[in-house]
């Protein structure tokens with residue numbers, strides 16, 4: 001059920017799904033909203049499959065300082081954490097007991113862990129679980145830190161009209177210090193952070209998308225066991 005389309009009388013779900021992404025450059029071939037589009041698509045699909053979930057409007061803006069002077073629209077870490085904390089705190093008025101944060105952007109991961117700790121240990125409700133979609137093994141397997149084979153294939157599966165295949169560099173490389181000491185601007189190839197040739201493969205995209213859905217559903221069942229105790 002989509003929160004933004006319900007009346008207050010029809011708010012009956014017990015678990016909220018909050019997709020969170022970013023608005024940042026994804027190389028010359030993928031759209032700025034890639035992380036948000038992926039997180040939102042996963043959340044929509046999960047909401048269709050589960051009973052008892054409430055789909056929140058997507059938080060498109062995240063913390064993207066790791067992209068230096070390359071195009072991004074984002075907020076700083078402290079503001080981002082406060083914003084998400086406030087959203088979660090206000091959900092007590094919806095009658096929900098738990099919220100799954102479905103995160104599609106690597107730069108948000110640690111910040112969301114801090115927020116979920118604070119909410120879980122200081123508020124009565126909701127109980128919060130963070131699901132980092134980029135934690136899937138496939139990203140490591142294809143050495144995709146940003147806008148590489150996995151993200152490109154996911155977008156090819158979800159929104160093929162937004163993938164500019166002719167813009168993909170013939171080969172790519174990155175410094176091992178990218179995203180720790182270096183921004184993607186300094187450490188990657190044209191804003192991309194991966195090695196070798198980027199594969200555009202709908203099958204990979206479909207498989208990863210399905211794995212993301214399973215990951216979120218697994219966390220929902222964990223959260224259910226806690227909130228129903």
Ligand SMILES: [Zn+2]
Pocket residue numbers: 026034035104105146147151
């Ligand atoms: Zn991304």
